[in-house]
Amino acid sequence: MEPILNKVDLARELGRETAELRNELRQFLQKKIKESNWDISFELLEILGLLYKRDGMIQQEIADILIKDKSSVTYLITNLVKRDLVERTEDQTDRRNKQIFLKAKGRELIQQLGPWVEELYTKATQGIPVENIALALAIARKMNENLKL
Amino acid sequence: MEPILNKVDLARELGRETAELRNELRQFLQKKIKESNWDISFELLEILGLLYKRDGMIQQEIADILIKDKSSVTYLITNLVKRDLVERTEDQTDRRNKQIFLKAKGRELIQQLGPWVEELYTKATQGIPVENIALALAIARKMNENLKL
DNA sequence: AATAAATAGTTTGAATTCAAACAGTTTTAT
């Protein structure tokens, strides 16, 4: 029988369980991607998915939402540009910003593979009341806020 | 005002918040490590911390607990061996296994820096009832189980 | 007893991330 854990151990475990969830998603998707004609990684797919929902984001926004270092985002966007999946354009109103837009090919890819991601998340959340997931999220956010004080 | 999210979006957000928490821990610790005389990374520190609690684990156990690929664990343990912080010994009862033990220097390091990690987790969890964190963890676990069906 | 399957760890090449520094631009302060 598992020992009763204190808050610190529970918090650590929470981080690990969500890391594991992400790995499982990645592995599931990796198999699906292999079966398809696309050559794309989980990380690249995440960015395409984000742009599908909100095209034209700037790199810093992508970094903030996906919790990635801005240099990682530069690296991944460059990869996507090379594959002709997105384009990088300069923001006319603020020349520090670069806007990233899906290209036709990128849109097609995410329209094909995107539903798999949703399907997996749907499967993961099956039978769990939405208010429970909302509570878990609120707790994780509170922990982050506590560290920012 | 933030729109009401569905379960899938909430689950994604949960993953991101915990990833952000980990990054914040890493950055806090990185500053502390810089102030100290040690040269160690967050990833290496995690392994030392694990061994401090349960010395003599085998590599696969470390991989399972820290949610890392076994090849990553091989890489990190090799690094720790080079720095004379741990030793790798063959398991007499099962020659597939390698047991990893802290060396005196590794023990000293984790005794000095370990409390900082605990302190940060304690700060992160301040004011949050333990049963709430336990519930968040149960939800994350349930999502993992759902994917394994 | 022999063979097949599973497990633990290593190796390799590539991808991604981390940390820091830098350049260009905009915003804020003086």
Next chain:
DNA sequence: ATAAAACTGTTTGAATTCAAACTATTTATT
């Protein structure tokens, strides 16, 4: 008007991770 601070993105070198294949050993099956 000018300088300082902040912001965005890029670059670089190193660290870590991912994916796959491999070897050696143990366990399960025939």
